Amino acid sequence: MGCTDIKRIDNSRLRIPRGYKPEMRTDGLIFVDSLLEQFLEQGAIEQVANVASLPGIVGMSLAMPDIHTGYGFSIGGVAAFDIDEGIISPGGVGYDINCGVRLLRSDLHKNDLLPRIKDLVEALYKEIPAGVGSKGRIKLSSADERGLLRKGAKWAVENGYGSAADLECIESGGCIDGADPELISDKAYERGRQQQATLGSGNHFLEIQYVDHVYDDAAASAMGLREGSITVMIHTGSRGFGHQVCTDYIQIMAKAAPKYHINLPDKELVCAPFKSSEARQYLSAMRAAANYAWANRQCLTHWTREVFMNYLSISPSALGMSLVYDVAHNIAKVEEHVINNKKKKVVVHRKGATRAFPPDHPELPDKYKKIGQPVLIPGDMGRLSFVMTGTQQAMDETFGSTCHGAGRLLSRHEAIRRAKGRAIWREMQDRGVIVKSTGRETLAEEMPEAYKDISEVVNVVHNADISKKVASLKPIGVVKG
DNA sequence: ATGTAC
Numbered sequence: 477m478g479c480t481d482i483k484r485i486d487n488s489r490l491r492i493p494r495g496y497k498p499e500m501r502t503d504g505l506i507f508v509d510s511l512l513e514q515f516l517e518q519g520a521i522e523q524v525a526n527v528a529s530l531p532g533i534v535g536m537s538l539a540m541p542d543i544h545t546g547y548g549f550s551i552g553g554v555a556a557f558d559i560d561e562g563i564i565s566p567g568g569v570g571y572d573i574n575c576g577v578r579l580l581r582s583d584l585h586k587n588d589l590l591p592r593i594k595d596l597v598e599a600l601y602k603e604i605p606a607g608v609g610s611k612g613r614i615k616l617s618s619a620d621e622r623g624l625l626r627k628g629a630k631w632a633v634e635n636g637y638g639s640a641a642d643l644e645c646i647e648s649g650g651c652i653d654g655a656d657p658e659l660i661s662d663k664a665y666e667r668g669r670q671q672q673a674t675l676g677s678g679n680h681f682l683e684i685q686y687v688d689h690v691y692d693d694a695a696a697s698a699m700g701l702r703e704g705s706i707t708v709m710i711h712t713g714s715r716g717f718g719h720q721v722c723t724d725y726i727q728i729m730a731k732a733a734p735k736y737h738i739n740l741p742d743k744e745l746v747c748a749p750f751k752s753s754e755a756r757q758y759l760s761a762m763r764a765a766a767n768y769a770w771a772n773r774q775c776l777t778h779w780t781r782e783v784f785m786n787y788l789s790i791s792p793s794a795l796g797m798s799l800v801y802d803v804a805h806n807i808a809k810v811e812e813h814v815i816n817n818k819k820k821k822v823v824v825h826r827k828g829a830t831r832a833f834p835p836d837h838p839e840l841p842d843k844y845k846k847i848g849q850p851v852l853i854p855g856d857m858g859r860l861s862f863v864m865t866g867t868q869q870a871m872d873e874t875f876g877s878t879c880h881g882a883g884r885l886l887s888r889h890e891a892i893r894r895a896k897g898r899a900i901w902r903e904m905q906d907r908g909v910i911v912k913s914t915g916r917e918t919l920a921e922e923m924p925e926a927y928k929d930i931s932e933v934v935n936v937v938h939n940a941d942i943s944k945k946v947a948s949l950k951p952i953g954v955v956k957g
Numbered sequence: 958a959t960g961t962a963c
Contacts, residue, residue: 572958719959
């Protein structure tokens with residue numbers, strides 16, 4: 477009827493019109509089909525609308541099909557703001573700054589590994605520190621840590637963790653410029669010093685998988701993926717370090733919003749004008765946390781290769797474990813996008829969303845110029861994960877972004893309640909997945925039924941053409957926090 | 958996600 481009703485545009489898109497809430501400056505757009513629409517939370521819709529009311533928003537307030545309610549901004553949200561008139565908001569990035577995923581391919585076949593998978597998972601579990609508050613194997617001095625914050629994965633490679641070739645296959649080369657170690661609190665330094673090169677907890681994991689199905693031969697071949705070949709996926713972020721940075725800057729920005737007369741529909745949306753000193757400081761600290769996460773995934777990669785080589789008694793070349801790609805799922809970046817036929821710099825917030833740049837984009841390494849940026853989308857530990865590629869449609873419609881995962885279906889609490897009296901590890905084993913975790917509660921929170929079906933989520937973004945399916949990956953061994 | 962409430 478009126479211009480205040482949510483309206484389905486097509487099979488993949490739902491519009492939240494500007495009139496839905498009086499303070500909205502632009503429309504909201506949620507990528508969901510009618511199947512996933514039934515799981516759409518009212519709170520998440522409100523959050524998309526709230527983000528649409530922030531100053532300087534460019535284009536629409538967007539959300540991906542894995543949307544759910546988060547801190548201020550929904551998880552699965554994408555929003556871009558004008559450099560001159562817009563804002564930056566820590567809630568638009570989230571607490572786990574540069575939580576992200578990397579995928580390693582190998583020359584192993586699943587048949588090489590299946591008979592010995594249990595011991596291999598045990599071996600990985602022994603070498604990869606995991607769990608809440610777990611401490612790392614690397615002893616960092618404060619000076620080391622400052623270098624790491626500036627250099628990210630480059631620091632890891634310089635210190636013997638992996639090779640220079642790895643860096644080419646990481647978003648932003650695994651090192652984002654403009655990180656400032658001076659803007660980090662002592663508390664963050666202390667947490668970060670102990671936790672570098674650890675997996676963490678919750679939905680973070682290290683997973684041994686095999687390529688289940690190839691949808692796009694050319695793209696899969698460019699990534700070195702063949703049906704049956706073994707891959708490893710690592711999902712982790714900036715641990716307590718990024719959490720502390722977010723906490724510190726939410727406090728700082730709580731004062732900034734009233735100072736700059738920004739009207740907030742929800743106080744969790746605390747932000748500051750992009751050009752303000754508070755915003756510049758947050759951006760520099762956030763970049764340090766992003767680099768921390770890239771170093772983290774790089775160090776864990778090194779140990780993963782070591783465990784595989786030692787366990788199988790094979791050489792690096794026989795293993796062939798190279799990095800396919802590494803993406804950030806929680807980050808704010810200054811990027812150039814075409815808006816109304818004009819190139820414009822904007823600050824893109826991706827919170828539970830993946831960059832999905834198209835073929836020929838200058839930020840892509842040569843080997844992916846033809847196919848577009850690899851997009852890595854982890855599912856739950858029982859079903860599948862997906863590899864996709866970025867598209868021009870994403871560039872035109874979503875600031876070069878797509879979904880990031882399955883999205884929770886049950887709250888952690890509800891999942892634990894439903895898992896009472898069950899042995900999730902055994903249920904997983906019966907499904908052909910060997911799982912090793914620090915605690916049974918983590919397994920309960922992370923059991924497959926706690927998540928939406930990743931295949932349904934991926935179908936929406938594939939059909940909307942904001943990324944294209946390349947391959948599905950089936951888990952066979954999982955290390956969890 | 959998180960020294961899962963300073």
